[in-house]
Each structure stands twice: as C-alpha cells, then as structure tokens.
Amino acid sequence: MNKFTLLLLSTFLLGTATAQNVAKGIVYEDLNGNFKKDKKEKGIANVAVSNGTDVVLTNAKGEYQLPVGDDNIFFVIKPTGYKVALDENNLPKSYYLHKPKGAPELKYKGAAPTGALPASLDFALTASPEADNFKALIFGDPQPYTLDEIKHFEKGVVQEVAGIKEVAFGLSLGDLVGDNLDLHQAYKETIRKVGLPWYNLTGNHDMNYDVTQDEHANEAFQSHLGPVNYSFNYGKVHFIVLDDILYPDPRDGKGYWGGFRKDQLDFVENDLKFVPKENLVVLAFHIPLELEGESFRLEDRQRLFSILKDYPNTLALSAHTHFQQQNFFGAKEGWQGAKPFYEFNVGTTSGDWYSGEKNDQGVPASTMRDGTPKGYVFLNFNGNQYTIDYKVVGKPSDYQIDIYAPNVIPSDRGTAAKVYANFFMGSEKDVVEYRLDNGDWKPMTYTREADPRYVAALYRWDASEKLMPGRRPSNPVKSTHLWSVAFPNTKVEGTHTIEVRAKDMFGRTFTQTKTFRVEKP
Template structure:
C-alpha cells in the first residue's frame, strides 16, 4: 500500500513539473492574401499543414488551427507544404518559425542569441501564400562559404557577381559553415547571398556555433536568432527536404574553455525525423541536407545506427553534405552501417570557399583555393523531377560546361608515350560513371580506369605556390596533396605517336546519362 501511495505521489509530482515547464501553444496557419504578414478579416485558415516543436508534429484542423506542447526554450515551426510559400525577410531567409524564449538566450555569449520574447502569445499564427510549384525544378546547393575575414568577404562577393540575375533555381540551400566561428559574419554573408534574389535555406555547421556555450543545448543560440531552428523540413513540388543538424557538441575535457564537436543527431531530432517521415508515402523522394556527412568514422556508431533505422525504409532518398571541402559521391552499404541492400547515395557537394579562400589571388583578387580533391571551388545545381534527380557541378570563374580537368606532362617523348598516363579529374564523378578517351579525332574511344589518387594538378599547383612565395613555406596545397580524390581516371597514351601537336579527347558519362567532354592539346617529340 505504501508503495502504491509513493508511486501516486511521484506521478503527481512529475505531472506538476511537466505542467510548470510545458504549455500548450495554439494558433492558425492562414492564407495571407495580401502578403502583409497579418491575419486580416476574411483570410481563411489552411487545413492539414504540419507544425512542430522540434520533436512532435501536429496537423492543422479544417479551420487551420493547431495546438502543440512547448516549454520555455522552444522554436515552433511550420513544415511548408507543396504549393505554398512562407514569407522571406530582407535577406531572402524564409520566416517559418516562432521563437519562444521568455527569458531569452544566456547573456554571457560572445555572440548574441535571442532577446527575451516575453509570455507566450495567445495565438502563434503562421502566414502562407499560394504559389504554383512545378514538379521539375532546380535547387542551388552551396557548401562551406566560411567567411571569417575581409579576404573571404571580398572573394565571396566577387564569386557571386556572375550569378546575380542569372541563377535559374527555385531556391538555394547552404550546407553550413557560413562563417569561420566569427558569428557576426552571418550578417554580411546573408547580405551577399541575398543579391541572388532567391529564397535561401540554411544548415548549421560546426563553425556556426556558440562555442562558449555551457553545453549542446545552448550551442545554437545565435544561429537560431538569425536562421530559426537548426533542423526542420519543407516540401517543394513533389520532393520533401529535411534539414538536419549533424553537429553534436561536447567538452572533450572538463576544463576545456570551448566546446568540441563530432558528427551526430540528438534524440529529439531523430524523433522529429521519425514523426515527419510518418506523414510521407514511401516512394516520395526525400532529400536530406546536413553539414557533417553520414560517415561512421565521424559519428558515434550507435547514434548513426539509430538514425539509419529511421530512414532506411525510404525508397528514394539522397543525403547532401558539406564540411570536408571536397566533392565526393559515396554509396553507403553494410560496411558503412547502412542496414539495407539498396545503397544510400550521399554526396559532399564541395565548398564555395574552396580551400578556405586560401591560395594565390587571380586578377579579380579571388583566391584560387582548389579543393583537396582537385576540383575548383563552386556549387551544385540539382534538378528534380518527381522522385528523380540529376546533379551538375558549377565551378566559379569557368564556363558552365567545365566539368573536368585533364592532366598530362607538358611534353611527351614518342618512345615513352606508352608508359605515360593521362589523368582526368571528373569533378562530380563517381565509381558508377564512365570516362573514355581517344587520341586524335580519328582515334578509337578507350575506357579509362577509375583510380582514386592524388590529383597530379594539386602537386603541380603546390610547387607553383611555393615558387611564387620565393621559399619553401607551407601552402594550402601541402595538406591537399595527400588526399586521394575519388573522381580520378587514368589511361596510358598510345605507343609511338607521330611527333607534333595532338588533341586528346575525353568523354564522361555520369550515372544520370549526362555526357560531358573535354580536350587536351599535347606536344609529342
């Protein structure tokens, strides 16, 4: 009897604590006919729109109303449905959330978080306006812009100039590390990106954190103030996008001044993904966007397994990441902890800043920071059509059809030709692609061998950088020259070609059926 009484008391105490720390937020999702971000008379509620508190998900009723549990550190956000759009602010950042932090963020941070929001409003409403979203559309995907200096600001602005008024996409996504730990740079980064005139979603990276936070719970405060929740979801056309926060922070040692990090997803986020996917048909294409790639070497294995178990039954899924400053396609299988037979396609999409805006400057004062994989800095354009997708890489400062770099020695001796390799770096290539070459216009197409290796261009560039400095000091390419690029192909040149000038033709066919070509003029003696 005493045991029963104790259980009842503990249950009542727990309920009281829950009630003290949790409230019910309510509001309406409505059609903002005049787009003034206010619910005016006659603007009707929208049914069947999903709302989340970062874990639970509810749907609006026939009048567009909802109720959801919140505590005093909750971001309430809408999961944008197909053929509807949220407002954007002056920086083209989608406004799909409400921050409920009555006491605000901790005040001691070097970079400010949210100001106190006061009591929970009687109604937290979300405006949407109708748009016609095509089933076939393009998305620009930026990897690490990593602005942390005047050099980075100027280089990023110069690179985007070529895209202003010309970027033909529905919206853009940046995959984290908008800054290099100096979070005040969010402002200038957003201002530059907004010149493209497209709605722009953002992922949190490890250099976008409040590293002076007490723990993981408060490491997102500045990011949340600027961009909203660190993880969320939305629909566009027939595709469902989930933005993930794959940066878990911790102190490696108790006396560490700043937080460290590793790859991972905290439990509420995994629950959010589970609840979100429960609303979707199995065949719907799901695009996961994140900063740290889903690599078991960077994650706690049990944490990654738990996440994989939530997504592995999807029939159509792709994961896009940044962080590593390379281009790389992987197809995860059991060796990578992926639990089902059909591999998971993951892609690291490169870095806008290349190798951290390092390297010699070109005539426009932009750093030539070629990435460790040998690809130039750039961004990806993904085209979606129903549950299908294709991807094309766009290198800054090069023509749109520049998809590969071909490397041979500057001069080739005819009697050594058969022992001389030609190397092709097909920037967005993978082991599932085919690369061929032919020697001269009348030559026969020969299939090249996929052979992950250090791009010889990186070694060559390293020597150029050292010579330009006039010494043997360390350059950005010293580290890069040890990276085995996963998109290198090679083949031997034909034996005993005639002396003179010749053209080597290269043809690359990717896994989507897209065909790209390149040429290299060589001199034979």
C-alpha cells in the same frame, strides 16, 4: 472548502497549467500579404507545424496545438503549393523563437528574452503554384573568416549567380562563416544578392564554442538565421535540414563529433509520418555520415537509416570536408533499402579556404585538396527523381573533367608520364575512357592518388624563391574521382588530341579534350 469549490479550483488550476504548456495558433492563407490574419482570411487544413520535436497537422480550421517548454522554435512546415514570407535578406520567416529567459550569456549573443507566447501563434502562407520539375541551388561551406573573405565569396561565387532565373531556392550546407559569428550578418547581406529564397543549416564553424551543452551551441545562429532543425516541401520533394554536430563531444567534452541528439531524430520520425512514401526525401546536414573512420556516431546513423527504411527515394547532402565525393551505403553499413543510400558530399564555394594564387579580380583559386575546383551545385528535380550538376566557378557548365598530361613530348623517346582525368562528379562505380586522335576508345584505370595538377600548383609555393601573396594551399588528399593511363606515345610530329569521356551515375556522358605536341629534340 466544500467538495464542489475544490473541484472548481482544481479544474481552474488544471486549465491554467494546460494553457501555459501548450502553444496554440492558426496557419492561414495570407490573401493581402500583410502577414496578419484578417477576418476574411481562412485557416488551411492539414498543414504540419512543429515545436522542433513534435509535429502535428492543422485541423479543418487551420488550428493546431503543440507542447511548449522554456526553449522552443516553432515553425510551419511549408506545404507544396504555398510560399512563406521572406525577410529583407530573402530568408524564410516561417518560425517563432520562444526563449522566455533569453539565451545564456555568451561571447556571441543569442536571442534576448522573448517573454510569454502570443495568445495565438499564427503562421501565414500564400498560395503559389509549384511545378514538379524544379531546380535548387546548393552552396557548400562559404566559410569566410574575415570581411575580405566575404568579398572573395561575393566576387568569386555570388556575382556569378546573382539574378539567376528558373531556380526555386538556394541552400547553404553549413559553415556559413568561420568562427566569427558576427559575420553572419555580412553573410546574410551577401547571400541576398543571389536573389532567391535562401535556406541555411549550421556547421561546426557557426557554433557558440563557450557552451557546455549541445542544445545551446547554436544560440547565435538561431538569433541570426532561425532553426537548425526544420523541414519544408517543394513539388514532390520533402526537405529535412538538420544540425549533425554534437558539441562538446560527449566522449571527452572536447571538440565536436558528428551525430544527432535523440530529440532531433524524434523530429525526423514525427515529421515523416505526414510525408507520402513515394515522395523524394532530401536530407541536408553538414558533417557526412562517414563510410570509414570515427567522425560520426554510428548508432545515430543507424537510427536515421531505420526511420528512412520505408522511403525508397532518398538523397543526402553534406559538405564539411572541402573535397567532393559520392558515398553509397548498403547492408554492410546498416542500410535496409533495396538500393544503396546515396550521400553527395558537396564541394565548397570557399574551395580550399580561399587559398592559392589570385585571379584578375583578386579572388584566390581555392582549388580543393582532391583537385576539384571550387563551385556550386544545381539539383534538378523531376517529380521524385533527380539529377545533379556540379558547376565550376568561372567555367562553362559542361566543364566536368580536368585532363592532366604533358604539353609536349620528344619524338625520339616518348615519355613515361601518364594521362590523368579528374571527373569531378565521379566515383569508383563510373566508367572513364580515352582515345587519341579520334581512334578507338580505351578504358582508363581508377586510381586513389593525389591530383597531379593540384600538387603541381602547390609545389609552386614551396619552390618559389620569393614570398607569394595569399595563402599556400593545403596539402593534398587522395582523390576519389581520378583515373589514369600510360601516356599514348606517338612519334608522329605535330599536334595531337587526347579525348576523355565519362558517364555519370545518372547515365549522362561528358567529354573533355586536351592537345599536346610531338617535337623533334
């Protein structure tokens, strides 16, 4: 074999190896909506595409190339001003699952072998004007363990928002189901009834538990719902969705731990290279980043903070806890930004796991352990700014405070009871005040206690002489948004009004009233 023939053979082999290790394709504008690239349909330049770790921009012709392994999910990062195709359940079809050998053999099946990559792995986008002002709907932990609880989720939450208008999309923050991964299909069919494009992230109850590597913990999730790490744009907001559950726990191989693998944080870093610094970056994951305790691997949080340090506008969303709290991270926690890093740990649509007494529809009250009623969230975006509204299921939108106080007191001796105000979106930073019968406003005291209304409802189960239907609520936790004051005793017989007002972190004021009676013994 001469040198020239050897050179040709080497070149051929190198080209073959390169072709096998690179995914190629085009991101194009789908003018006729058939999700196939027709001759007249042109590629779109400067669109980000990822293999789950690397991120590249398409060239002037809409072309891209990405490294490929034997287990990748390729996806287009939806740019502002475009929409992606949706499947029959309104879930984005903006990804391609590449598992040539298929998923490992598991109790809950993952993807079947996908074979070789297409010669051109193309992604369709459709031009769609987007306002900088928009609204998103957020669900925390639907978490049904049975088909009956799927019905509770549908009747108790989904029916209230079905057909909602002027909302861009929805997002569920993990624990879409409760360990039975076959329920992912029922979950999808239920969420479809909201009528919005819907994004999802994985939770610790969405995982394949019979795995030995974290990389395989979401095989069933991926086959039903797509990638667990991805991003997209809407208006001037960049959303990053992440799996933050390490399973099995790398410390002892048992259970799970909050955190990220290196490749996930590499994805975040690579992704943000193409995001303008002035845009708002919203991160969504399941387990909160943790202010205290050992539920999250701190070196992962620190690297995330380092990646985000040059982005002044950020918001983090988490769920998992089945109570609601506002977390603020500063220099003490390793955050380097000029203002605290804010994480909203969102209350859940399943509340306290479908527990408590049932209403006329047969749906459990499911009040959370900190006294927050079950509900959902609206994120209201205005450019790179936002406000948050928590909506209690079955209540008016302005129901933001629960007042707990006696309903009647004697006129001759008053009461040693207190007035409690549970401001569902509150934190220790907020000011909460009260007044009696339109008198002067006076401050209430922030307190870390169990919510008394929740405790009273819980003790009904323990004190009952008969077995109550349904499930006893969980034991209470100390609320992070509770205020109290000594009951304003008055000897004037008749009906009186206590009014409570609270100002939230966005400068908005909410009020709530409660009446009580003073009676002669």
